Amino acid sequence: MTEGAARLRQPSMADVARTAGVSAQTVSRALRGSPNVNPETKRRVLAAVEQVGYRFNSAARALSSGxxxxxxxxxxxxxxxxxxxxxxxxxxxxxxxxxxxxxxxxxxxxxxxxxxxxxxxxxxxxxxxxxxxxxxxxxxxxxxxxxxxxxxxxxxxxxxxxxxxLGIDQQEAGRVATQHLLDLGHRQVWHISGPDEWIEARQRRQGWQECLAAAGIEAPPVLEGDWSPDSGHRQGQIIAMIPEVTAVFVASDEMAFGVIRALRERGRSVPEDVSIVSVDDIALAAYCAPPLTTVRQDFYRYGAAAVELLLRGDDAEVDASVATASLSVRASTAAPRSL
Amino acid sequence: MTEGAARLRQPSMADVARTAGVSAQTVSRALRGSPNVNPETKRRVLAAVEQVGYRFNSAARALSSGxxxxxxxxxxxxxxxxxxxxxxxxxxxxxxxxxxxxxxxxxxxxxxxxxxxxxxxxxxxxxxxxxxxxxxxxxxxxxxxxxxxxxxxxxxxxxxxxxxxLGIDQQEAGRVATQHLLDLGHRQVWHISGPDEWIEARQRRQGWQECLAAAGIEAPPVLEGDWSPDSGHRQGQIIAMIPEVTAVFVASDEMAFGVIRALRERGRSVPEDVSIVSVDDIALAAYCAPPLTTVRQDFYRYGAAAVELLLRGDDAEVDASVATASLSVRASTAAPRSL
DNA sequence: GTTAGGCATGGCATCGGTAACATACGCTCG
DNA sequence: CGAGCGTATGTTACCGATGCCATGCCTAAC
CATH class of the missing domain: 3.40.50.2300 (Response regulator)
Structure with a gap:
């Protein structure tokens, strides 16, 4: 009478084992690819899995394996x-x-x-x-x-x-960005940083400082944003009031959008009056007005590398591959007018 | 000798139970806030939890409770x-x-x-x-x-x-955007949609069509992008070549950035020559040049509402609260020149 | 021909909670 | 004053996979 009753329970390894005519233990071994399983047995197990619609129970695995x-x-x-x-x-x-x-x-x-x-x-x-x-x-x-x-x-x-x-070299990003501006002929480079709590922000700032120091330039005071375009806009308004500024290294693309808006509102054009370099190279960076010159960050790769480091643990190799910083040169930077 | 040996095992409910002088079951009840637990007992249990450094094992819970x-x-x-x-x-x-x-x-x-x-x-x-x-x-x-x-x-x-x-009314978004352009005096509104596989994209398109139909306007052909700024740029180049276009409803902000760039490259200014409305109101929308007029989408709320619907199941209420579409009017739209 | 060792497999205890049932006590009510 | 019930707690079996050990078989070596 009740044979057609609803299946309340998901099939378990025991069901698979019964169908395949082996023990649950063998099913476990077969599914995990243990070496000591007869290929024919394995085939039977896999067929049984298919047949009964077995779905792995990760809670049980977690409990038992730790x-x-x-x-x-x-x-x-x-x-x-x-x-x-x-x-x-x-x-x-x-x-x-x-x-x-x-x-x-x-x-x-x-x-x-x-x-x-x-x-x-x-x-x-x-x-x-x-x-x-x-x-x-x-x-x-x-x-x-x-x-x-x-x-x-x-x-x-x-x-x-x-x-x-995971050793991502953010200092390098700061150096590359700053050096690009110096190479264009700018005599001074200002900086709008991320929040000081972020080591990323501090490292980019350090790269900037180092680069300036290496060129024998004394670094101007740092303006601090919070990564948001709004904060970029606020700091940009300050920058716009300082006539001698010709180049700014902004710590993120999103802030750079805000900075550029603020400069334009005050009648200072980018890149003619002020050059802007930022970091991240987000999808919209190329569609800023003007398109942003920015240091590319491969966040996807950082995420993947972090997992690899976590699971495998061979740090040296991962570190090296992630450390490169490359600049996407677009239209937000140019030589200063005076040249 | 071995009494100081390393703790290999995380403390379990049994350990808590022993410390508190109750059964494991009572610990379970106390921690889950079961009604039938003496407050004093509960206090003891919580103290014991603290003392032994007990951490909940969700795998065990999942296994046993299903x-x-x-x-x-x-x-x-x-x-x-x-x-x-x-x-x-x-x-x-x-x-x-x-x-x-x-x-x-x-x-x-x-x-x-x-x-x-x-x-x-x-x-x-x-x-x-x-x-x-x-x-x-x-x-x-x-x-x-x-x-x-x-x-x-x-x-x-x-x-x-x-x-x-989860009933998010994307048609409404399309209607609101289109109506805004018609209200400004535009006689025709073009549309750059998202990929046709996305129902979101189809609904926004329908809203646009409906709105035009209600105004007795025959809809022009649809241009299709893929949500990316690049695709917006490509479709924008086409739009720029059609002199009669004065208003475009773009299905996402990111595409709108690309569209505006394409129009400007071809010498058509926004909003003087062409008005642009889009959807999403991302953080950067206000920092586009010009700032985007866009239909706000509260994605955070959509996500939260989806979970509530999933867990609680009282759909009616959730639906209603999520359905509103509000327009952020900025500077990418204006009346057509001819007016 | 016996034994050692590798391979394929099975049996059983176990991980740490929870559901279901059992128990003990105190209280209300007819 | 005893039946009956609600509250607080304990007992036991079980969820489903895996670790460990035991078993039987077959080959290789002495």
């Missing part, structure tokens, strides 16, 4: 839309490649409490590793504990005692 | 960086609020095979529900099966037999 095959990704909700998307895609692709799933946690602001909560949440979920794409403004005991227990890679250069750092 | 408290989010790797980020943040926030984690799967292109694989992967991970932020170009048997077993909400209007649809 590893969840999941990595946790920590992001900041605001700022840098493009970079966030691209990093996420890169992480997910590389993780998927290695059979890992990706769990995300977004923090609304750079706040220690929120950060702790995000890490805790992911740790509770049982992630096998962390990719942290957000600066650790201050590392608490709790964060140390969590990142001590669970392998961690940070993307922006933040450190804990145990976290590994 | 629910993983995880939802799967499907995204497309290319196109619409802003919207992707914002939707993700919204989904994650609403999910976190409800005690759910978020697992992501990114598909590299709109391809049935990739889509199936993404759903399978998330299903294997044991997600309790799906939020699909990508159009289902064609729904296969396998997709039907998976979305039949696991509750699903689609964001762009795609349907399967069982998926629920």
């Amino acid at each position: 590893r969840s095959h999941t990595i946790g990704l920590v992001l900041l909700a605001s700022g840098g839309y493009y970079s966030r998307s691209a990093v996420t895609a890169g992480v997910e692709a590389a993780a998927g490649e290695a059979g890992y799933a990706v769990n995300i946690a977004t923090i609304a602001a750079l706040d220690t409490g929120l950060m702790e909560r995000a890490l805790s949440k992911l740790a509770d979920q049982g992630v096998d590793g962390f990719v942290i794409a957000v600066p650790l403004i201050s590392v608490t005991r709790k964060m140390e504990e969590i990142t001590h227990d669970i392998p961690t890679v940070t993307l922006d250069g933040s450190r804990t005692a145990d976290a590994r750092v | 629910r993983s408290h995880t939802i799967g989010l499907v995204l497309l790797a290319s196109g619409g960086y802003y919207s992707r980020s914002a939707v993700t943040a919204g989904v994650e926030a609403a999910a976190g609020e409800a005690g759910y984690a978020v697992n992501i799967a990114t598909i590299a292109a709109l391809d049935t095979g990739l889509m199936e694989r993404a759903l399978s992967k998330l299903a294997d991970q044991g997600v309790d529900g799906f939020v699909i932020a990508v159009p289902l170009i064609s729904v296969t048997r396998k997709m039907e099966e998976i979305t039949h077993d696991i509750p699903t909400v689609t964001l762009d209007g795609s349907r399967t037999a069982d998926a629920r649809v």
Whole structure:
């Protein structure tokens, strides 16, 4: 009577085993590609899997093996839309490649409490590793504990005692951008940086400073934005009031959009009066007016590299491949008028 | 001798129970906020949790309860960086609020095979529900099966037999944008749409058509882009060659950047010669040159609403709140010259 | 011809929670 | 004053895969 009753339960390994005429253990071995399985048996198992519509139960696997095959990704909700998307895609692709799933946690602001909560949440979920794409403004005991227990890679250069750092050379980006302006003949280069909490921002600033120092130029004061176009606009208004400025290195494309708008509103044209270089090379950079000269960042690759570093651990190789900084020269830079 | 040996195992509920002097079951109840627990007992349990450093094991919970408290989010790797980020943040926030984690799967292109694989992967991970932020170009048997077993909400209007649809009124967006141009005195409005696979794109196009029809205007041919600024630029070059065009409704801000660039390259100024309205209101829209008049989309809210619909299921209310379309009027639109 | 060792496979305990049922106690109500 | 019920807690089996050990078989070596 009840033989046609609804299937309430997903088929398990035991069902597959029964159908294939082997033990559950053998099914497990066959599916994981264990070496000591007869090819014929394996074929039968795979056929049975197909037949009963077996779907892997990752919770059971996680419980029994102690590893969840999941990595946790920590992001900041605001700022840098493009970079966030691209990093996420890169992480997910590389993780998927290695059979890992990706769990995300977004923090609304750079706040220690929120950060702790995000890490805790992911740790509770049982992630096998962390990719942290957000600066650790201050590392608490709790964060140390969590990142001590669970392998961690940070993307922006933040450190804990145990976290590994994916070495992206942001200083190089700052140097390349600044040098480009000097090469065009500018005698001074101003800088609108990202928020000081971000090591990325600090490194780009350092690259700029170093480059100026190497050229024997004393660096002007730094203006600080928050990555948003609005903040770029605000700082740009200040820049526009200083007649001697002919070149500005802006720490992100999004801010550069705001800076350029502010300059134009004050009657200073780009690049004729002021040259602008920024960093990121987002999809819209080529469609700014004028098109932005900017240092390309391959966020997708950074994300993927972070996962590789996390899972494989051969840092040296990854570091090298990620460190290159290349400039997309477009129309927001030119030689200064005086030349 | 070995009493100081390393703790290999994370403390479990049993450890908490022992410390608190109760049974494991009581610990479980206390932690989940079951009503029938003595407040004093609960206090003891919480103290014990703190003391032994207990961390919840979600794999065990998932295995035993059959629910993983995880939802799967499907995204497309290319196109619409802003919207992707914002939707993700919204989904994650609403999910976190409800005690759910978020697992992501990114598909590299709109391809049935990739889509199936993404759903399978998330299903294997044991997600309790799906939020699909990508159009289902064609729904296969396998997709039907998976979305039949696991509750699903689609964001762009795609349907399967069982998926629920978050009703975002994209037609309204198209109408509002088009009407704005007509109200300014334009006699004709052209349209650069998104890819035809996206229901979003089709709905915006329909809204545009309807609005024109209501005004007794015969719609001109549609030009189709792929959401990217590059595609906007290509279609914009075509538009620029047609002298009679005075107003264009572009289906996304990112494309609008490209369109405006193309028009200017051909000597047609915006908004004097051609008015442009688009959709999305991304952060950079206000920093386009000229600033974009655009229909705001609250992607964060869409993401959050999708999760609420998924978890709670009271669709009516959610639908209504999400349906509003508001126009951000900036400087890319003006009355036509002839007026 | 016996034994050692490799291979393919099966049996059983286990991971850490939760559902379902059982129990003990105190209180209300007829 | 005992039946009956609600509350707080304990007991037990179980979710589905995997680790470990045991088993049987076959080949190679002495």
